[in-house]
Amino acid sequence: MTGALDTPLLAVRDVRKSFGEHVVLDGLSLDVHAHRVVVLIGASGSGKSTLLRCVDLLEDVDDGVIELEGRDITDPRLDADAVRARMGMVFQSYNLFPHLRVLDNVTLAPRLVHRTARRQAQDEAMAVLERVGLADKARAFPDELSGGQQQRVAIARALVGRPAVLLLDEVTSALDPELVGEVLDLLGELKDTGLTMLLATHEMAFARDVADEVCFLHAGRVHERGPAAQVLGDPLEARTREFVRRFTA
Amino acid sequence: MTAPAGHAVPAQAPWTPSPVQRERDAYRRARARRSTLAALVSTVALTAVVVLGVRAAPGWPRVQASFLDPEVALASLPRVLEGLWLNVRVMAVCAVVIVVVALGLALARTLHGPVFLPLRLLATAYVDVFRGLPLILVLLLVGFGVPGLRLQGVPTSAVVLGGVALVLTYSAYVAEVFRAGIESVHPSQVAAARSLGLTRGQTLRHVVLPQAVRRVVPPLLNDLVSLSKDSGLISILGAVDAVRAAQIATATHANFTPYVVAGVLFVLLTIPLTRLTDVLARRSGWLGAQSGLAGAGALR
Numbered sequence: 001m002t003g004a005l006d007t008p009l010l011a012v013r014d015v016r017k018s019f020g021e022h023v024v025l026d027g028l029s030l031d032v033h034a035h036r037v038v039v040l041i042g043a044s045g046s047g048k049s050t051l052l053r054c055v056d057l058l059e060d061v062d063d064g065v066i067e068l069e070g071r072d073i074t075d076p077r078l079d080a081d082a083v084r085a086r087m088g089m090v091f092q093s094y095n096l097f098p099h100l101r102v103l104d105n106v107t108l109a110p111r112l113v114h115r116t117a118r119r120q121a122q123d124e125a126m127a128v129l130e131r132v133g134l135a136d137k138a139r140a141f142p143d144e145l146s147g148g149q150q151q152r153v154a155i156a157r158a159l160v161g162r163p164a165v166l167l168l169d170e171v172t173s174a175l176d177p178e179l180v181g182e183v184l185d186l187l188g189e190l191k192d193t194g195l196t197m198l199l200a201t202h203e204m205a206f207a208r209d210v211a212d213e214v215c216f217l218h219a220g221r222v223h224e225r226g227p228a229a230q231v232l233g234d235p236l237e238a239r240t241r242e243f244v245r246r247f248t249a
Numbered sequence: 250m251t252a253p254a255g256h257a258v259p260a261q262a263p264w265t266p267s268p269v270q271r272e273r274d275a276y277r278r279a280r281a282r283r284s285t286l287a288a289l290v291s292t293v294a295l296t297a298v299v300v301l302g303v304r305a306a307p308g309w310p311r312v313q314a315s316f317l318d319p320e321v322a323l324a325s326l327p328r329v330l331e332g333l334w335l336n337v338r339v340m341a342v343c344a345v346v347i348v349v350v351a352l353g354l355a356l357a358r359t360l361h362g363p364v365f366l367p368l369r370l371l372a373t374a375y376v377d378v379f380r381g382l383p384l385i386l387v388l389l390l391v392g393f394g395v396p397g398l399r400l401q402g403v404p405t406s407a408v409v410l411g412g413v414a415l416v417l418t419y420s421a422y423v424a425e426v427f428r429a430g431i432e433s434v435h436p437s438q439v440a441a442a443r444s445l446g447l448t449r450g451q452t453l454r455h456v457v458l459p460q461a462v463r464r465v466v467p468p469l470l471n472d473l474v475s476l477s478k479d480s481g482l483i484s485i486l487g488a489v490d491a492v493r494a495a496q497i498a499t500a501t502h503a504n505f506t507p508y509v510v511a512g513v514l515f516v517l518l519t520i521p522l523t524r525l526t527d528v529l530a531r532r533s534g535w536l537g538a539q540s541g542l543a544g545a546g547a548l549r
Binding site: 014016062063064065074075076077 | 264266267269270273276277280
């Protein structure tokens with residue numbers, strides 16, 4: 001674990017999280033290595049979103065440790081804001097700020113958190129918007145965009161701070177089917193740039209294409225993990241097989 | 250792996266916090282203790298500075314004698330309390346009437362269609378006028394103007410006319426609160442209700458209003474607190490409420506302490522209302538859409 005080369009970028013160890021009586025994560029462990037794409041699959045309520053929210057410190061874990069770049073980020077002594085600034089999160093329902101233009105949505109964190117000068121922040125934001133193919137919408141308000149465009153802006157917003165890891169929580173679930181493709185294509189391009197990603201999805205075909213590793217979550221743990229072709233094509237566990245069959249049928 | 254699909258592992262599962270977690274919890278407890286202590290010390294220090302500063306003022310002995318005389322306070326208390334009971338009754342009756350009138354006004358303002366234009370205009374004009382008029386002017390105009398008409402059967406009691414003035418003014422405010430609540434209910438809720446075949450009225454009554462009212466309970470209670478204080482203004486019409494009783498006692502004893510007594514009683518009256526507002530605002534489900542969402546709690 002201490003060897004510099006095989007230290008995972010993100011390490012989740014025995015994480016437990018419950019809401020009242022309901023135990024959502026029950027000692028879950030998971031590694032994400034740099035430049036890898038790890039895909040979380042599992043039924044609704046299996047803990048995919050909760051895991052992502054715990055990693056982004058939007059929830060406090062009840063037990064266990066999460067390490068980012070070898071540092072325990074669940075330590076309450078740490079400045080959680082600084083940790084969150086190192087990660088990007090994309091939500092299912094975009095969560096763009098409706099009162100800000102696209103450009104201002106993207107430059108908000110660079111200006112307030114990273115203290116980038118306005119002009120430089122705008123240049124960087126335009127470069128990222130260019131990358132997601134929405135430079136021409138910089139002056140638009142979120143409600144003037146389609147769902148797919150809004151989600152691409154949300155991805156640009158998460159990317160602009162050069163996060164160590166991008167967390168994506170079912171980012172295509174709220175989209176019309178014909179808009180899913182543009183977002184998934186973008187994520188594929190991001191993978192090719194070497195971006196580290198941990199993402200939850202119900203899109204099995206996409207998972208197969210993009211994932212270096214697939215983790216099937218069940219009962220608050222990683223029930224089965226492995227290369228995408230193996231977990232999705234020839235699962236070892238009966239429960240995984242049943243889930244994959246239901247979703248690819 | 251033994252838990253059945255889709256079921257939570259029971260909370261009695263053999264989980265005990267790991268050493269890491271125990272250390273974290275201890276740190277958080279220590280931090281909470283430190284903040285509490287700091288808050289306590291700073292509060293005591295600030296209070297001490299203010300108290301000592303006031304007591305060091307050259308005029309303090311005279312102020313103490315004329316505003317904080319315990320004997321006068323005790324002597325005036327029964328009368329002021331009696332007056333406060335009138336405030337409470339006025340407030341209770343007015344609050345009920347205000348809610349009914351205001352709801353009517355709010356509904357009138359949300360009616361669509363040309364048929365309802367006069368009603369809508371009337372309600373709008375009413376709200377405009379009575380939100381703009383200072384309460385004290387409404388009190389004076391109603392309190393002295395209406396009896397001047399010498400109409401048969403119209404009450405001339407200061408309490409009733411004062412109550413009418415309160416209702417006139419507060420209905421306009423509360424109507425706007427209700428209207429804000431009604432308009433905050435998402436149009437998709439109306440669409441869903443109408444798609445089920447509910448009429449416009451049924452949709453309003455069973456879908457829109459229940460959500461709207463829940464959302465505006467905290468601001469409504471805020472207005473109720475405000476009303477409880479403004480009920481003291483009926484004293485200018487001659488009604489013997491807490492303020493008027495204190496005024497009389499002040500003249501009797503040649504001492505201002507009764508005003509302080511009335512002030513303390515009003516504060517004691519409104520504190521429970523204010524706390525109730527906080528509790529209702531905090532209780533999930535009452536704040537409508539936002540409170541139950543994941544991540545609605547505080548982030549560190």
